[in-house]
Amino acid sequence: METETLLVPCPFPDRSHPGGAAAAGYVRQVAAEIGLVGPSSAKVLNGIALGEAAALTFPDTDQDRLQVATLWIAFLVLFDDAWSDLVDFDGAWRSRVRAQHDSIEEVLGGRAAGPAHGPLVRLLARILDDIARIDPEFDTTRLRQEIRNYLAATLWELDLRSRGRVPDLSSYLLMRRVFSTMSVQVELDWFVDRLALPEAVRLHPCVRLVDAAVADYGCIANDLYSLDAERRDGISSNIVIVLEHEYDWPEHRAVAYARRLAEQALATFQHIRAEPGSFGLPDDEAVRRYFHHYESFMSAAVRWPARSARYRSQS
Numbered sequence: 001m002e003t004e005t006l007l008v009p010c011p012f013p014d015r016s017h018p019g020g021a022a023a024a025g026y027v028r029q030v031a032a033e034i035g036l037v038g039p040s041s042a043k044v045l046n047g048i049a050l051g052e053a054a055a056l057t058f059p060d061t062d063q064d065r066l067q068v069a070t071l072w073i074a075f076l077v078l079f080d081d082a083w084s085d086l087v088d089f090d091g092a093w094r095s096r097v098r099a100q101h102d103s104i105e106e107v108l109g110g111r112a113a114g115p116a117h118g119p120l121v122r123l124l125a126r127i128l129d130d131i132a133r134i135d136p137e138f139d140t141t142r143l144r145q146e147i148r149n150y151l152a153a154t155l156w157e158l159d160l161r162s163r164g165r166v167p168d169l170s171s172y173l174l175m176r177r178v179f180s181t182m183s184v185q186v187e188l189d190w191f192v193d194r195l196a197l198p199e200a201v202r203l204h205p206c207v208r209l210v211d212a213a214v215a216d217y218g219c220i221a222n223d224l225y226s227l228d229a230e231r232r233d234g235i236s237s238n239i240v241i242v243l244e245h246e247y248d249w250p251e252h253r254a255v256a257y258a259r260r261l262a263e264q265a266l267a268t269f270q271h272i273r274a275e276p277g278s279f280g281l282p283d284d285e286a287v288r289r290y291f292h293h294y295e296s297f298m299s300a301a302v303r304w305p306a307r308s309a310r311y312r313s314q315s
Contacts (some may be wrong), residue, residue, distance in 0.1 A: 004306040007224040008262040013298040019063045020055030023070040036119040039128050048310035057299035064134050065192045071127045089162040101151045108144045143187040153179035166236040166245040182215035193293045206279040213268040214294045218301035220262040225305035279295045
């Protein structure tokens with residue numbers, strides 16, 4: 001493998017799960033079963049190392065749960081390409097997007113997916129079905145709600161893009177965590193990594209700060225890797241483009257500041273991770289596991305795009 005160039009610093013190693021290739025094979029099997037075909041789907045399913053992304057993120061899980069994580073990554077990439085990254089807008093774009101969201105809502109609400117829902121919605125239904133099969137006791141209420149929040153946030157992003165607007169920095173940093181599906185990722189992590197925290201700990205402000213810092217780190221890394229392609233395609237929801245617009249900065253200064261924001265997010269995580277008791281958190285195994293799982297996530301956030309053809313082909 002070529003030496004990878006990381007666009008933001010990452011002190012956490014690659015501890016990849018050995019089952020990544022098998023998980024990618026499972027995604028292709030499911031895709032064939034639900035009729036997910038065509039050149040765009042084939043490129044995602046075969047050409048961007050989906051299994052490696054999941055393996056980097058979840059090195060400590062079992063194979064079945066790793067496969068669910070890989071299915072989710074496939075859904076996210078395919079849905080983004082089809083609906084969330086629109087750049088051509090006509091008078092009916094909003095109704096088409098909402099119709100797709102309504103179809104997803106039917107599945108999130110418990111309706112069985114059928115041929116009328118289309119392959120992407122059937123893929124999401126398969127993810128939820130697999131979770132129920134693997135762990136019938138796992139409550140997907142929060143996961144389903146965060147998927148709804150993701151869809152709502154993409155409408156905000158698309159509305160700005162349809163009007164040729166660049167988001168302001170404070171709005172972007174808040175909404176990026178949602179339309180990037182980082183909030184969905186948090187909920188999915190509870191299933192894939194079997195996380196368990198008391199509700200009071202889960203809602204502790206410093207745990208929520210860690211959640212936000214890790215999300216910002218991952219979002220900024222993604223923005224830096226995808227900057228050239230997004231600028232070319234007229235997508236303004238990128239931290240560098242937002243900073244350029246907000247402060248009238250040249251690209252090099254905006255890139256440097258984005259990296260600084262990522263480094264600050266990493267430092268926030270490491271500070272709370274090192275001494276949770278100093279912030280009123282229990283220094284127990286459950287809290288340590290919760291923070292530990294984020295190390296692999298951050299490693300994946302900078303290493304997968306450095307390796308994936310999805311990003312190499314964009315530059």
